[in-house]
Amino acid sequence: MKNLVILGAGTSGTMMASHLVKKLPKKEWNITIIDQYKTHYYQPGFLFLPFDIYTEEQVKKTGSKFIPKGVKYVQEKIELIEPEFNKVVLQDDKTLNYDILIIATGSKIAPDEIEGMEGPEWQKSIFDFYSYEGAKALRDKLREWKGGKLVVHITEMPIKCPVAPLEFAFLADSYFKKKGMRDKVDITYVTPLDGAFTKPKATKALHHLLEEKGIKEVTSFNIERVDYENNKIIDYADTEVAYDLLVTVPTNMGDELIERSGMGDDLNFVPTHKHTLQSKNHDNVFVIGDATNIPTSKAGSVAHFEAEILEENILRYIEGKTLKEDFDGHANCFVETGNGKALLIDFNYTQEPVEGTFPFPGVGPLKLLKENKMNHLGKLAFRWIYWNMLLKGIPIPFVSSKMSTKGKRIEQTA
Amino acid sequence: MKKLIANREIDVNEEGYLIDFSQWNREIGEGIASNCDIEMTDKHWEVIEYLQDKHLKEEALSIRGIKKSGVINIKEFYALFPKGPLKTSTLIAGIPKPKSCI
Ligand SMILES: Cc1cc2nc3c(=O)[nH]c(=O)nc-3n(C[C@H](O)[C@H](O)[C@H](O)COP(=O)(O)OP(=O)(O)OC[C@H]3O[C@@H](n4cnc5c(N)ncnc54)[C@H](O)[C@@H]3O)c2cc1C
Numbered sequence A: 001m002k003n004l005v006i007l008g009a010g011t012s013g014t015m016m017a018s019h020l021v022k023k024l025p026k027k028e029w030n031i032t033i034i035d036q037y038k039t040h041y042y043q044p045g046f047l048f049l050p051f052d053i054y055t056e057e058q059v060k061k062t063g064s065k066f067i068p069k070g071v072k073y074v075q076e077k078i079e080l081i082e083p084e085f086n087k088v089v090l091q092d093d094k095t096l097n098y099d100i101l102i103i104a105t106g107s108k109i110a111p112d113e114i115e116g117m118e119g120p121e122w123q124k125s126i127f128d129f130y131s132y133e134g135a136k137a138l139r140d141k142l143r144e145w146k147g148g149k150l151v152v153h154i155t156e157m158p159i160k161c162p163v164a165p166l167e168f169a170f171l172a173d174s175y176f177k178k179k180g181m182r183d184k185v186d187i188t189y190v191t192p193l194d195g196a197f198t199k200p201k202a203t204k205a206l207h208h209l210l211e212e213k214g215i216k217e218v219t220s221f222n223i224e225r226v227d228y229e230n231n232k233i234i235d236y237a238d239t240e241v242a243y244d245l246l247v248t249v250p251t252n253m254g255d256e257l258i259e260r261s262g263m264g265d266d267l268n269f270v271p272t273h274k275h276t277l278q279s280k281n282h283d284n285v286f287v288i289g290d291a292t293n294i295p296t297s298k299a300g301s302v303a304h305f306e307a308e309i310l311e312e313n314i315l316r317y318i319e320g321k322t323l324k325e326d327f328d329g330h331a332n333c334f335v336e337t338g339n340g341k342a343l344l345i346d347f348n349y350t351q352e353p354v355e356g357t358f359p360f361p362g363v364g365p366l367k368l369l370k371e372n373k374m375n376h377l378g379k380l381a382f383r384w385i386y387w388n389m390l391l392k393g394i395p396i397p398f399v400s401s402k403m404s405t406k407g408k409r410i411e412q413t414a
Numbered sequence B: 001m002k003k004l005i006a007n008r009e010i011d012v013n014e015e016g017y018l019i020d021f022s023q024w025n026r027e028i029g030e031g032i033a034s035n036c037d038i039e040m041t042d043k044h045w046e047v048i049e050y051l052q053d054k055h056l057k058e059e060a061l062s063i064r065g066i067k068k069s070g071v072i073n074i075k076e077f078y079a080l081f082p083k084g085p086l087k088t089s090t091l092i093a094g095i096p097k098p099k100s101c102i
Helices: A012-024 A043-047 A132-144 A165-179 A201-211 A255-261 A300-318 A373-390 B026-035 B042-056 B062-065 B075-081 B087-092
Strands: A001-009 A031-037 A040-041 A061-063 A070-076 A078-082 A087-090 A095-097 A102-105 A107-109 A148-154 A186-189 A215-220 A223-227 A232-235 A240-242 A246-250 A251-255 A286-287 A331-338 A343-345 A356-360 A364-368 B001-005 B010-011
Touching: A001 A095, A012 A031, A012 A300, A012 A373, A031 A132, A031 A223, A031 A240, A040 A043, A040 A246, A043 A078, A043 A132, A043 A165, A043 A373, A070 A165, A102 A300, A102 A343, A102 A356, A107 B042, A148 A240, A165 A186, A165 A201, A165 A246, A165 A331, A201 A215, A232 A364, A240 B010, A286 A300, A300 A331, A331 A373, A364 A373, B026 B087, B042 B075, B062 B087
Parallel strands: A001 A031, A001 A102, A031 A070, A102 A286, A148 A186, A148 A246, A186 A215
Antiparallel strands: A040 A061, A078 A087, A087 A095, A107 A251, A223 A232, A232 A240, A331 A343, A356 A364, B001 B010
């Protein structure tokens, strides 16, 4: 018998288990998946939890429910990967040998990277919404907050779901409007980027929305420390931004496991071939989702597109065929803009987000880079799609893993 | 686009970044720096060489990377190249502006 081991049973790991159990002959392959937690969180829901739009129950379920029959689920912390010996060591010192390894350990916040962030004011006046605990604590704070300066802040790139902090600012605007206290809240968006987003067309559209909602922008802000005693964040150029309530996205890093195993870069992300998803240093190790260092968004939708290609490449690897260089960086993200609307962006390594219709050219019903109600319904539907289709490895109808240029208004560059 | 820097015609993009690194030399770097009101010192050049080396090795540049460079800390980096230090220093170094990926 041969062993395929999947590390992490989050979005990517669970999807790979669903894909591969259907394809690998049961008589030849054992599939094992390992995760430290019992609970599988719907992370996109962490955006809505602070505003009481989703409840706690809507964003978490028991993880083992989503592991397909025929796959062995081990709930244990992974201590070490020893790629030279094709071995994984668990916390209880048990070891697992593998023929093929899939790393799907994701990324998480590291607030201790910035001086003063995780200090005495953490979850008092300084919050994150990228973790379940953070989002919940922030919800309780917002319920009773009387207003003041709200600063929505990104520490450094890359972060998962890079549009989430913008969405947070938009949703905060409508949340306080609905509570009849928007005039008591001053919202500022602070980013290390030189605009609202990294790609020019989307930056323009999003900048316009920020302006329309009266949200101030501070760009090119590289935070040095949080001065929690005087309620301000300070950057390396000595620019200061004062806050009463700081909602920050701390540095995102891969799990310490990757560092312990000597397999990561500065941020514990695993160097990965961006078109095949094979790790750069070990032929029988593949990497998917937030754990990779590839230059595309860290998002569930990206992981979904990657999973289809990785399934094929693992089968090719087993057959001794050359791998397909098929992954194009395809990302597809709804951007919640508040007041029951959203916009949609669809892009890849080379094509920036542009205007157009999706998925049917000229028809839609979704609109690219333009706000509408239909897009918002799409975003809400994503939760159902996530639990019922994505994790089970069912393809999303009409949306292919490679980006399509149909329906996109692409200007010819000279 | 062509731009006259240190009396030579150099190919640059809309933001002024060199398109072809082989056109770069110290005088060009000096010329760009003076346009940014920066007077180059040995420490400046040490940073420029570090950035060029990283670029040739195709390693991504970031503020975090500077912290671990062993050449300079971030505070000094801001002192040498005020405002957007990565943007300015890569401009002088003749290499592309670092894009933070999404
Ligand atoms: C606020 C927010 C909003 C988002 N919105 C969207 C959105 O709208 N659309 C979208 O597509 N994506 C969105 N995302 C991103 C999406 O949730 C992630 O990209 C996706 O979950 C990544 O999947 P993954 O499997 O790579 O990592 P994860 O789902 O994070 O899974 C990693 C798993 O590995 C386990 N693990 C790690 N280390 C160890 C260890 N040492 N031992 C044992 N187990 C370990 C963890 O417990 C975890 O279960 C959002 C994320 C956040 C935080």
